[in-house]
Each structure stands twice: as structure tokens, then as C-alpha cells.
Amino acid sequence: MLVLLLAAACGGSSKAGAPAETATPRGPASTAAVTEAPSPTPQTAPNSAPSPQPTAAPAPAAASPVPASGGGAGGPIQLRAQNLAFSPRDIPVRSGQRVVINFVNADASVAHDLAFRVPGATAGEVCTGPCQYTLTFTAPAPGNYQFVCIVHESSGMEGTLTVAP
Numbered sequence: 001m002l003v004l005l006l007a008a009a010c011g012g013s014s015k016a017g018a019p020a021e022t023a024t025p026r027g028p029a030s031t032a033a034v035t036e037a038p039s040p041t042p043q044t045a046p047n048s049a050p051s052p053q054p055t056a057a058p059a060p061a062a063a064s065p066v067p068a069s070g071g072g073a074g075g076p077i078q079l080r081a082q083n084l085a086f087s088p089r090d091i092p093v094r095s096g097q098r099v100v101i102n103f104v105n106a107d108a109s110v111a112h113d114l115a116f117r118v119p120g121a122t123a124g125e126v127c128t129g130p131c132q133y134t135l136t137f138t139a140p141a142p143g144n145y146q147f148v149c150i151v152h153e154s155s156g157m158e159g160t161l162t163v164a165p
Contacts, residue, residue, distance in 0.1 A: 076100040076134065079159075081112040084152050089159040091147075093139045100136050105129035116161060117146040126151060139163050
């Protein structure tokens, strides 16, 4: 028997008018648990072949090139900094969307930060890993926008925010 524990996060509402920009420091990242229990062994009669047991394969996740809000299924977009690179390097969003980025610096004893080259977005603080914080902004007009680790920008630590109409 395979038991999967799923968690979903809901974004809050944004204020009308000017876009909200925030940087919220957070503690260590939590982990989701996946538990697999052994299946019971079927009993068979002597000198007979066991009957085939049906197995359930997990359904493939539907890929959405542009999330409806925040990221994925309406939750925050996870952006990881490790080994002088971001993962993912490309983030698709829609113009006018409230974007919530959970930035995770996974490099122990290495300083990283996160800045989106987007009008109205506030750059995050430099933090020495492991650490994480949240950035929130409103996606601008359609186009491609850069995000960088200012500390390591000269080493090419950057990515692209792709904004669709």
C-alpha cells in the first residue's frame, strides 16, 4: 500500500492598487513524508502459479507552462540557490499575477541573495546558508526579465522570469 501525503498552500489576497512587495525570513524548510507499506503476500494453492496482482502506477503530473498564481497549483514558487546556480533557471508567470517566491539558499556557509529585475520588486536580503525567505511582487508586462544573485552575478548566477499575457 502506498500512502502519499500531499500538502497545498493557499496564497492570501492582495490589496487593490499598488503591488505588494515583501521579504519574509523563515526557518528551516519542512519535508513531506512518503510512506510505503509492504503488500500482503497472496496465498496460492500448491503447484499452481500465483495470480497476477494489479498494481497502481502514480498518475503523471500535468505540466502547466504558466501557473495561475504564485506557482504550481496556486502556491509559492520554490527557487533554490546551490553551487552558484538557481533551480529552476526559468520561471513562467502571467502578467498582473501575484508572484510568491520561496527562496532557499541550500549552500552551507555560502552567502546568496535574490533580486528580480522587475519594476516594483524588492530585492531579498543576503543570507548565509542554509536559510530561506519569501519575496512577493506583481508580475509586470509580458516579456523576459532577469533574476540574479547579486553576490554572484559576475559568476553568471542568474535566471529568467518569463511573463506571458
